[in-house]
Amino acid sequence: MSVVAEDRYLKNLLQGQSQLSASPLKRLNQLRSNAVNRVNALKLPTKNDEEWRFTDISPLTKVSFQPVRVASPFQSSDAEQFYLTETVTRLVFIDGIYAPHLSTQIAKTSKNSGVMVSSLTAASSEDLAAIESHLGYHTELQDNIFAALNTAFLHEGALIIVPRNISVETPVHLLFIATQKEASSHPRCLLIAEPGSRVTVIEDYVTLQEETYITNTVAEFVLADSAHVNHIRIQRDSKEAFHMANCSVSLARESRYQSVSVTFGARISRYNLNVLLKGEGAECTADGLALISNRQLADTHASIDHIKPHCTSHQLHKCIIDDAAHAVFNGKIIVRPGAQLTNSTQSNRNLLLTSKARIDTKPQLEIFADDVKCAHGATVGQLDNEEIFYLKSRGLSEITARNLLTYAFGAEVIERIPIASLKFRLEQAVHEQTQRD
Amino acid sequence: MIYQNSKTLLKIRGLCATVNNNEILKGINLTVKTGEIHAIMGTNGSGKSTLAKVLAGHTDYEITDGTVDFEGKSLLDLAPEERARAGIFLGFQYPIEIPGVANNQFLRLAYNTAQVQQNKDELDPLEFDDLVREKMRLLEMNPDFLDRSVNENFSGGEKKRNEILQMSLLNPKIAILDETDSGLDIDALKIVSNGVNQLANKDNATILVTHYQRMLNYIVPDYVHVMESGRIVKTGGKELALDLEKHGYDWVNIEKTAAVGT
Numbered sequence: 001m002s003v004v005a006e007d008r009y010l011k012n013l014l015q016g017q018s019q020l021s022a023s024p025l026k027r028l029n030q031l032r033s034n035a036v037n038r039v040n041a042l043k044l045p046t047k048n049d050e051e052w053r054f055t056d057i058s059p060l061t062k063v064s065f066q067p068v069r070v071a072s073p074f075q076s077s078d079a080e081q082f083y084l085t086e087t088v089t090r091l092v093f094i095d096g097i098y099a100p101h102l103s104t105q106i107a108k109t110s111k112n113s114g115v116m117v118s119s120l121t122a123a124s125s126e127d128l129a130a131i132e133s134h135l136g137y138h139t140e141l142q143d144n145i146f147a148a149l150n151t152a153f154l155h156e157g158a159l160i161i162v163p164r165n166i167s168v169e170t171p172v173h174l175l176f177i178a179t180q181k182e183a184s185s186h187p188r189c190l191l192i193a194e195p196g197s198r199v200t201v202i203e204d205y206v207t208l209q210e211e212t213y214i215t216n217t218v219a220e221f222v223l224a225d226s227a228h229v230n231h232i233r234i235q236r237d238s239k240e241a242f243h244m245a246n247c248s249v250s251l252a253r254e255s256r257y258q259s260v261s262v263t264f265g266a267r268i269s270r271y272n273l274n275v276l277l278k279g280e281g282a283e284c285t286a287d288g289l290a291l292i293s294n295r296q297l298a299d300t301h302a303s304i305d306h307i308k309p310h311c312t313s314h315q316l317h318k319c320i321i322d323d324a325a326h327a328v329f330n331g332k333i334i335v336r337p338g339a340q341l342t343n344s345t346q347s348n349r350n351l352l353l354t355s356k357a358r359i360d361t362k363p364q365l366e367i368f369a370d371d372v373k374c375a376h377g378a379t380v381g382q383l384d385n386e387e388i389f390y391l392k393s394r395g396l397s398e399i400t401a402r403n404l405l406t407y408a409f410g411a412e413v414i415e416r417i418p419i420a421s422l423k424f425r426l427e428q429a430v431h432e433q434t435q436r437d
Numbered sequence: 438m439i440y441q442n443s444k445t446l447l448k449i450r451g452l453c454a455t456v457n458n459n460e461i462l463k464g465i466n467l468t469v470k471t472g473e474i475h476a477i478m479g480t481n482g483s484g485k486s487t488l489a490k491v492l493a494g495h496t497d498y499e500i501t502d503g504t505v506d507f508e509g510k511s512l513l514d515l516a517p518e519e520r521a522r523a524g525i526f527l528g529f530q531y532p533i534e535i536p537g538v539a540n541n542q543f544l545r546l547a548y549n550t551a552q553v554q555q556n557k558d559e560l561d562p563l564e565f566d567d568l569v570r571e572k573m574r575l576l577e578m579n580p581d582f583l584d585r586s587v588n589e590n591f592s593g594g595e596k597k598r599n600e601i602l603q604m605s606l607l608n609p610k611i612a613i614l615d616e617t618d619s620g621l622d623i624d625a626l627k628i629v630s631n632g633v634n635q636l637a638n639k640d641n642a643t644i645l646v647t648h649y650q651r652m653l654n655y656i657v658p659d660y661v662h663v664m665e666s667g668r669i670v671k672t673g674g675k676e677l678a679l680d681l682e683k684h685g686y687d688w689v690n691i692e693k694t695a696a697v698g699t
Contacts, residue, residue, distance in 0.1 A: 385496070386533055387533050387535055389495055389496070389517060390529065390532070390533040390535075391535075391543075392494075392516070392517040392518040392521065393493050393494070393517050393518075393520075393521055393526075393527050393529075394521055394543075394547040394550075394603060394607065395518050395521035395522045395547055395550040395551055395554070395607070396518060396546060396547065396550060397518050398516075398518070400546070400550075401518075404538055404543075404546070405535070405538075407537070407538075408535055408536065408537030408538040408586075409537060410537070411537035411538070412536040412537035412586075415537065415586075
């Protein structure tokens with residue numbers, strides 16, 4: 001029976017969990033044991049589950065993954081290719097294990113106004129209260145097997161705390177490098193942006209080789225009143241890998257969350273973005289690009305939940321789908337009773353480059369307030385003939401025109417990344433993947 | 438301007454075209470020589486914009502009859518990009534917005550394609566930047582437009598200026614400007630007209646497609662043609678545009694009916 005096989009499979013995925021040493025953080029130990037219970041109670045989702053209707057993750061069960069206990073021998077020169085010139089502060093994780101020798105963490109000092117960027121295990125006693133009150137509170141484990149698995153393995157992770165009214169001038173780079181075959185890693189991020197603070201965070205998943213492994217991430221972003229956070233998420237895992245991700249964002253009054261998420265990698269990837277607009281006047285921009293080919297599957301599920309009035313949210317999610325690749329988009333905008341004067345837009349645009357490419361898209365609006373402005377829609381298509389004609393009428397050949405428009409389709413999202421060197425690199429990557437002879 | 442012994446650039450004979458089996462052009466005859474400025478006027482639906490697009494090679498239209506010679510060779514056999522490289526330029530009535538393509542990148546690509554065609558050197562980004570900024574000054578365009586996406590969120594007037602900027606870079610033999618005056622306020626109209634006038638010389642030609650006479654106050658045509666129901670029904674000098682402005686397009690019909698009656 002497949003159910004039994006799945007249960008056993010989840011047990012396998014939990015291997016090594018019990019060897020984790022107890023954390024000095026009481027909250028963390030509690031979270032872990034609750035999560036283990038959830039993993040034991042849950043099953044791997046199948047296409048019969050509504051939330052996984054279009055995403056078949058059964059290929060996952062054909063591989064036996066193990067957490068890495070010993071960090072692989074790793075040259076710092078191997079990591080340098082991923083560094084960004086604009087960033088000073090960087091946390092590097094190799095196969096999920098924190099690599100202090102490659103990282104430039106910031107410990108709390110009076111000099112840096114109390115900004116904290118470090119591994120969770122290095123948190124100072126002053127930060128414990130903040131961690132205790134936020135870690136794990138923003139991520140729903142009840143029916144989410146991957147978030148539960150991540151939490152079961154919670155011990156290290158990236159911790160960013162930006163104190164009241166402090167702006168962190170340079171972006172913080174969280175770099176997760178996969179190096180080992182059949183390894184499982186469970187990266188974790190917690191960002192606490194205190195009132196009036198500002199920070200840009202780059203969450204970056206990369207690999208050194210095209211191996212099969214699983215990266216299973218959970219990120220929690222907590223924005224207090226008037227905090228501004230820029231979140232850039234780049235998933236360039238191996239094309240053979242599995243990438244499961246949950247990101248929960250909590251927005252207090254007048255706070256602003258702007259994110260760009262780029263998906264290039266993984267054989268099968270799933271990104272759940274859950275944004276709660278919990279305070280009046282909060283703003284959220286969540287843009288995304290998936291550029292996939294061959295037999296890749298990239299699934300994005302976004303839920304943007306307007307709880308309080310006067311909030312705005314804008315989402316543009318684009319997919320360029322080549323060969324027999326398959327993209328899934330499920331975007332839900334919820335406007336709760338009383339969330340009057342909500343202004344929300346959501347657009348999913350898809351470019352299919354072949355007849356075998358596939359998109360399943362489901363934008364949804366659930367509105368329970370009467371004075372709101374909401375618009376959503378999805379388009380699926382090939383390149384626009386009028387645009388091609390316009391370029392040809394300027395002397396560009398058919399193929400040049402098509403290449404340029406395909407590139408531009410992706411570049412529209414990349415352009416929104418506020419970090420020049422990263423933008424340039426990603427534009428190059430889009431350019432290389434979209435050019436035909 | 439009409440020059441003696443000028444060359445024939447464009448010769449259209451009996452041109453008929455359909456879109457979705459509807460006949461839009463029903464036998465167009467038109468000859469354009471170097472140095473000349475022609476205005477094609479007519480009401481909405483008369484076929485004047487279709488003529489412009491057919492000349493540029495838009496694939497929505499099927500040519501059912503007639504010939505178009507450009508410098509003695511058949512234009513209808515050429516793909517749109519080949520026509521552009523041969524020296525045909527269409528200024529769009531509704532220039533297309535292309536999010537994600539920087540205007541300077543697009544302009545340089547188009548410019549260098551034309552350079553290669555003419556066996557001239559391509560310009561690198563720095564060299565091109567100098568050139569394009571100089572051309573932009575002529576059109577009083579803000580250099581910020583170089584870094585923005587092609588036509589994206591440009592106002593109507595900015596889009597039209599961007600069309601004329603492309604024309605100035607590509608230096609075509611025939612510029613067909615489709616309703617370039619629409620959406621322009623009076624200042625922008627003067628600037629755009631000034632740009633077109635500066636580009637006109639004895640070796641090239643301009644065809645202005647327009648509904649209204651007002652642009653012709655700034656760009657003085659040598660010939661004015663009136664189109665109706667897919668044909669050119671009247672041709673005259675610049676004064677014809679003034680008559681149209683005064684009496685309206687119905688006046689042409691009355692004149693035509695009267696002419697048929699006698």
